Amino acid sequence: xxxxHGRKVWIFPDGDLPPAGDPNLPLEGHESLIVLNTxxxxxxxxxxxxxxDREPEVGLRLVAPARRVTCFRMDKPVGDRxxxxxxxxxxxxxxxxxxxxxxxxxxxxxxxxxxxYTTMGYGLD
Numbered sequence: 001x002x003x004x005h006g007r008k009v010w011i012f013p014d015g016d017l018p019p020a021g022d023p024n025l026p027l028e029g030h031e032s033l034i035v036l037n038t039x040x041x042x043x044x045x046x047x048x049x050x051x052x053d054r055e056p057e058v059g060l061r062l063v064a065p066a067r068r069v070t071c072f073r074m075d076k077p078v079g080d081r082x083x084x085x086x087x088x089x090x091x092x093x094x095x096x097x098x099x100x101x102x103x104x105x106x107x108x109x110x111x112x113x114x115x116x117y118t119t120m121g122y123g124l125d
Contacts, residue, residue, distance in 0.1 A: 004039025006099040007123030015090040031074040035064040036101040042066050043096045047079060050091040057083055064100060
């Protein structure tokens with residue numbers, strides 16, 4: 001399967017990085033970008049991060065190895081420039097050189113009961 005499945009461009013308009021929360025809880029608040037690369041080549045991905053109140057951070061480079069699922073924690077420095085996404089609202093655009101499948105998962109500890117959400121992005125080509 002040389003080409004793999006998915007799309008080369010993904011848009012996630014609803015990023016909302018929650019705070020880590022109480023250190024005594026079993027799970028800390030975070031978001032993860034999960035990328036599945038079913039192809040035979042590593043995916044070279046450029047990630048752009050958009051904000052409500054400032055210019056975007058563009059061209060962050062990520063790699064998703066061939067035939068692997070890769071999780072990028074958005075509450076940790078990410079990409080070749082180790083960019084730290086600030087807490088609060090943001091959006092992502094991913095541009096990959098090979099097809100990938102991507103989604104965002106959010107563990108939100110601000111809820112009375114821990115909540116975990118997944119958001120599928122919009123795949124474009």
